[in-house]
Amino acid sequence: MHKHQQPVRILLADDHPIFRDGLRRLLETEPGFHVVGEASDGAEAVAMARKLKPDLLLLDLAMPRHPGLEAVRELGSSGTATRILLLTAAVEKEQIVEALQLGARGVVLKESATQLLLNSIHAVMAGHYWVGREIISNLVEYLRGLLTPAATPKQKKFGLTPRELEVVSAVVAGYTNKDIAAHYRISEDTVKHHMSNIFDKLGVSTRLELALFAVHQDLPLVPLEQASS
Numbered sequence: 001m002h003k004h005q006q007p008v009r010i011l012l013a014d015d016h017p018i019f020r021d022g023l024r025r026l027l028e029t030e031p032g033f034h035v036v037g038e039a040s041d042g043a044e045a046v047a048m049a050r051k052l053k054p055d056l057l058l059l060d061l062a063m064p065r066h067p068g069l070e071a072v073r074e075l076g077s078s079g080t081a082t083r084i085l086l087l088t089a090a091v092e093k094e095q096i097v098e099a100l101q102l103g104a105r106g107v108v109l110k111e112s113a114t115q116l117l118l119n120s121i122h123a124v125m126a127g128h129y130w131v132g133r134e135i136i137s138n139l140v141e142y143l144r145g146l147l148t149p150a151a152t153p154k155q156k157k158f159g160l161t162p163r164e165l166e167v168v169s170a171v172v173a174g175y176t177n178k179d180i181a182a183h184y185r186i187s188e189d190t191v192k193h194h195m196s197n198i199f200d201k202l203g204v205s206t207r208l209e210l211a212l213f214a215v216h217q218d219l220p221l222v223p224l225e226q227a228s229s
Helices: 017-028 042-052 068-077 093-102 114-125 139-147 162-172 177-184 188-202 207-216
Strands: 008-013 033-039 056-060 083-088 106-109 129-131 134-136
Touching: 008 017, 008 042, 008 114, 017 033, 033 042, 042 056, 042 068, 056 068, 056 114, 068 083, 068 093, 083 114, 093 106, 093 129, 093 139, 093 207, 106 114, 114 129, 129 139, 139 162, 139 207, 162 177, 162 188, 162 207, 177 188, 188 207
Parallel strands: 008 033, 008 056, 056 083, 083 106, 106 129
Antiparallel strands: 129 134
């Protein structure tokens, strides 16, 4: 860690005190990490994250009072800058998709080797996504590969225009309306108009439903780095 860099402020949330204590000890031996608090359930994690504003929340997926995904949903809707990395003993594909769409930056297995856990934290803090054992560089492609059956019929566009497909792609990648407007150099009102048309054509009513529909139906999504500039 360079001298001018601030340590990464981490909040731990897990309902098992022994696991939480071991995790804190591990993190505090790593240069550049500072554990600022510990929560024993999801509701406490949300409250502490709002109060302490940590850089990273390490959050157990299966906890009493607000399971991990509920806590992610709450924090995501409040516009927090805290990055969330979910800890789990086992994870279903749909849970990974939902967690990433709700705003989590990654999912790491609890039994991961120490170095793998540290790698996942460094990756997330560097702006990447992380699932299981690897950095995810293209979230759209990853989600499509995760949920698309091996034998896929010809891709359908469901009446979406090329621009609407670009907007859908950006939503799947976690972009906000403001981000989409900036990326495509259009107004936020235009983005809202596109979103309204997309919702009507696909019969969905939320961004999460839209993202799940897009990957399940294998819509022809556009990698963001290749999108219009």
